[in-house]
Amino acid sequence: xxxxxxxxxxxxxxxxxxKPLVVGGTGARGVVASCxxxxxxxxxxxxxxxxxxxxxxxxxVFLPGRYERYxxxxxxxxxxxxxxxxxxxPISLDEAFLDVxxxxxxxxxxxxxxxxxxxxxxxxxGLECSVGVARTKLxxxxxxxxAKPVPSLSGTMPGAGVVVVPPDGxxxxxxxxxxxxxxxxxxxxxxxxxxxxxxxxxxxAAVPGSVLRRLLGSANGGHxxxxxxxxxxxxxxxxxxxxxxxxxxxxxxxxxxxxxxHRHVVRMSDAVADRLRESSLRGxxxxxKVRYPDRTTxxxxxxLASGTCSARAIAAMAQALLDAVDVGPGxxxxxxxxxxxxxxxxxxxxxxxxxxxxxxxxxxxxxxSLETSRASSDPLGPARTPPDAAWEEVEAALAxxxxxxxxxxxxxxxxxxxxxxxxxxxxxxxxxxxxxxxGRSPSAR
Numbered sequence: 183x184x185x186x187x188x189x190x191x192x193x194x195x196x197x198x199x200x201k202p203l204v205v206g207g208t209g210a211r212g213v214v215a216s217c218x219x220x221x222x223x224x225x226x227x228x229x230x231x232x233x234x235x236x237x238x239x240x241x242x243v244f245l246p247g248r249y250e251r252y253x254x255x256x257x258x259x260x261x262x263x264x265x266x267x268x269x270x271x272p273i274s275l276d277e278a279f280l281d282v283x284x285x286x287x288x289x290x291x292x293x294x295x296x297x298x299x300x301x302x303x304x305x306x307x308g309l310e311c312s313v314g315v316a317r318t319k320l321x322x323x324x325x326x327x328x329a330k331p332v333p334s335l336s337g338t339m340p341g342a343g344v345v346v347v348p349p350d351g352x353x354x355x356x357x358x359x360x361x362x363x364x365x366x367x368x369x370x371x372x373x374x375x376x377x378x379x380x381x382x383x384x385x386x387a388a389v390p391g392s393v394l395r396r397l398l399g400s401a402n403g404g405h406x407x408x409x410x411x412x413x414x415x416x417x418x419x420x421x422x423x424x425x426x427x428x429x430x431x432x433x434x435x436x437x438x439x440x441x442x443x444h445r446h447v448v449r450m451s452d453a454v455a456d457r458l459r460e461s462s463l464r465g466x467x468x469x470x471k472v473r474y475p476d477r478t479t480x481x482x483x484x485x486l487a488s489g490t491c492s493a494r495a496i497a498a499m500a501q502a503l504l505d506a507v508d509v510g511p512g513x514x515x516x517x518x519x520x521x522x523x524x525x526x527x528x529x530x531x532x533x534x535x536x537x538x539x540x541x542x543x544x545x546x547x548x549x550x551s552l553e554t555s556r557a558s559s560d561p562l563g564p565a566r567t568p569p570d571a572a573w574e575e576v577e578a579a580l581a582x583x584x585x586x587x588x589x590x591x592x593x594x595x596x597x598x599x600x601x602x603x604x605x606x607x608x609x610x611x612x613x614x615x616x617x618x619x620x621g622r623s624p625s626a627r
Contacts, residue, residue: 183259183303184310184330184341186276187216187252191245193308202226202242204235206613211432211514215247215613222333247613252276255307262302266295271418279319281418296344316347318414321356324363352412357384364409366402374398386410427457427465428519436475436512443509443516447500448493449597450518455493458520459581464489465520468496470503473515482507489524492574493594496520 183189187205192198198218204226206215212232224239235242256275263270266289269281282295289295296313303311314325325345332339347355360382361367361375374397380386386394387410394403408414429450437443447470458465469483482503490496500518583592 183276184312185216185218185222186255186309187247188218188221189216189309190252190255191248192218194251198243202239204232204239204242204244205247206232207432208232208244208246209434211434213613217242219331219333219338223335223338255309258307259303259309262299262306265302266299269418269420271420271422279322279418293344293346296346300343310343312341313344314347315344317349317352318412319416319418320365320409320414321347321352321412323365324356324359327363353384353387356410356412357382357387359383361386364406366406366409371398371402371406383410424461424463424523426469426519426521426523427454427461427463428469428471428517429453430471430515430517430519432473432515433513436514437516438509438512440504440509443504443513444501445597446516447504447518448497448594450516451497451500452493452594452597454518454520455491455496455577456581456584458491458523459578462526463523464491464526465524466490466522467520468499468503469517469519469521470500470507471515471517471519472504472507472509472513474511475514476511477514479515480507485522489522490574491526491577493577494573 188203191203191205200220201218202221202224203218204214204221205217206213210233214226214228214230214232214235216228217226217235221235221239221242224242226235226238226242232244236244252275259276260270260272260278263278263280267280267282267285269284271279271281273279280295280299282289282292285295286292289298292315296315299313300311303309312326312329312331314322314327314329316322316325325347329342329345331341361380362372364383364386367375375381375386378389378393378397380389386406389407391404391407394407397403398406431446431450437446466489467483467485469481471479471481473479484499484503486495486499496518580592
């Protein structure tokens, strides 16, 4: 998609058309998520700090990102893709690979399908996209980039829209490109390659494989050597299993108070548990991530005996991990994630001696005694606190209430404050904190 988030904002507010528009975290610690080509003409790009973007273009319009809106539009976008082929591999909200080999007889040639996709997206979503057509994922990606509009201070120049790289023209298309065009070439790798005179993909292709393996390591050297020859055997994979589910947030100011940080942990754990439950997943490993004011980042993990999707269990583990971290210097960023994921029903539940539920239909007096004993060492609740399995049932019931009446209808007491219930929404603060200058009132525009 062309400047996807920014284009959605223009679609919703046509008065923004033709203006340098920046979407993302609008505060001093925010980052650019997307920007119009009018803003790109000033050198603004994705992942740039909001501070630097304001310096380059003070008169630009800055809006905080709306993840839910973009996600809804992305769902519609992928529905369009799936009408052409079931082999759709989402890469992000605004990008996907389509394997159209099986659609040639029913729909047409790959270049024709590319034009039909563009027309359908424009007609049904009111947005523009650029399409690359090629034999491999790498070349299709690079071709889609070549098809995009070109920013200019004198006005955005339209792109080709569709760029086709035929099999016999792959190397002539690929070799003139800068080395950073290849996947896996970051700043450090680019500097190493530049030290031996490699600036383009063609330069890289001319370097003996043995030299690349010594310079970059066996795996990376061999991988880049293959890409430089246009070799990319990866298939389009329609379904990717999530490896982890998490939330993290960069704060507008550094946080030092553990009580405040614990509340954020509960909010994030609540959101993570919701996403696990929605995806019918459980996870075993809880990870806490913190970043200090000097940008030093550390993470701490703990693995549970069995998988869980309970916000209470996740928060308890994350809080224990936080208690073992020095927060004296203040925390710039905090995150909670869960990995080691399995589908519900794919993993057996480990029996334990501290769960009354595991005792089945035993003597009621024995069960009551066990509950009292358990509660005496349970810092998370009173004597009548249900076991973890029962808590998951309670939280599932709460999720049904939220599904009917909204996310803020009911929540843990830790999420309630003077202004009501505060829950973390998916994508919230994903691009850093926003400030009042990033509001959506007419005065902010």
